[in-house]
């Protein structure tokens with residue numbers, strides 16, 4: 341038997357139990373000879389049953405039969421997979437566990453004041469109550485005449501105009517029997533009047549006005565407080581302020597609002613091969629693209645971004661980039677590239693040298709398997725894979741909710757939407773799949789998700805053409821066009 345012993349197996353199983361799942365599968369690409377008996381010994385010592393019954397917490401199973409199986413449990417169980425042939429087992433963390441790890445302890449950043457004109461898209465740190473009643477008094481909704489309805493129920497009644505009220509210029513007197521006051525939209529209804537007759541329904545003649553359409557009590561009058569009353573809480577903590585919210589806050593008489601500080605996201609690319617767009621790439625060079633999507637995505641979520649440029653494929657250069665991120669006071673460091681297992685993939689080592697507390701490396705997802713996450717002091721680190729689609733998809737799935745949580749937003753998760761498959765998809769393996777898909781609308785209004793033909797994680801043209809990620813759970817069975825599926829809409 342290669343590479344696995346009793347202690348190794350125990351370590352794997354202990355690690356697998358740390359992911360706080362009710363049920364865990366330990367999966368080997370193939371099970372080395374003898375591992376079953378080790379597993380039985382392990383289960384015996386841990387007092388867990390190695391058989392397939394419902395009470396068990398840990399299963400050992402070879403991958404192939406599992407993939408062939410389409411029974412309910414194989415499709416729906418959370419999976420932690422370990423390569424049993426390696427002496428140091430490597431876990432692929434389930435997406436939901438990885439997201440929980442990224443979001444662990446992510447509290448809203450400290451509060452600050454923002455003037456209204458700088459508060460667009462900021463996140464409220466406190467509920468906002470109205471400082472006044474709106475409108476503060478009954479107001480006219482139209483240009484016309486404020487009257488006592490009882491005096492103007494008959495067509496052709498003639499009233500004496502005793503004054504005028506415009507927005508901001510109230511009428512000091514009161515309207516008595518047989519009297520009217522000329523009024524304009526936004527004018528305060530004078531005492532005594534209880535209706536407005538619009539000017540199109542009147543004939544004016546000097547100080548006299550003749551009513552051509554019977555008045556109705558309350559007509560064209562906005563009662564005091566019809567919009568809101570002093571003390572009403574109309575904007576809630578955690579809301580990202582829209583332009584409509586800003587107008588409302590202004591009407592509530594708030595010149596500034598208490599918001600959460602924006603997260604600072606530092607972005608560090610790695611790779612000797614990268615050259616900037618517009619240059620003349622040499623043989624084997626690749627045009628840098630990931631950062632453009634990452635900066636824009638982070639900013640559109642309300643973060644401030646810091647560009648740390650491109651580190652060379654050396655530990656020194658990568659570590660220098662990481663230190664610049666710390667010096668800049670970044671809340672989040674996002675690296676791209678160098679996350680995998682190649683000789684030039686140095687990000688993990690550089691982060692470890694800088695003292696990172698690594699939470700995970702490798703997720704059971706496609707694209708994006710080699711993503712890593714950890715903390716360097718207060719700074720959260722998301723190590724994205726270099727492939728452009730992997731880097732974007734991971735940023736969308738993990739960086740965005742983290743930015744939202746630190747920004748203080750009450751809704752941080754992407755919304756899964758129901759759709760139907762636009763074409764057949766094959767059975768999935770142990771990694772959750774995030775297929776780039778176009779969205780179409782069927783005649784009956786149903787949303788149809790059509791996965792693009794080529795899903796390779798280097799294909800930016802396909803990513804740009806997609807409007808959604810079609811989510812396929814680990815071990816999802818083959819599914820035919822027309823069957824329900826779940827999608828995450830990509831930002832527009």
Ligand SMILES: Nc1nc2c(c(=O)[nH]1)N[C@H]1C(S)=C(S)[C@@H](COP(=O)(O)OP(=O)(O)OC[C@H]3O[C@@H](n4cnc5c(N)ncnc54)[C@H](O)[C@@H]3O)O[C@H]1N2
Nearest residue numbers: 609626627628629630677678679680685709725726727730
């Ligand atoms: N033996 C294995 N090889 C690979 C594995 C594995 O498990 N075993 N995983 C594959 C997967 S999945 C991914 S994803 C990639 C990720 O690798 P890295 O994070 O180390 O990325 P790089 O090697 O640095 O780059 C990959 C690819 O992307 C290009 N790149 C990188 N940064 C940028 C950028 N800022 N703009 C545009 N393009 C970029 C880079 O030039 C490479 O072509 O590893 C697989 N390999």
Ligand code: MOO
Nearest residue numbers: 707708709730797
């Ligand atoms: O999983 Mo990697 O992210 O395919 O390219």
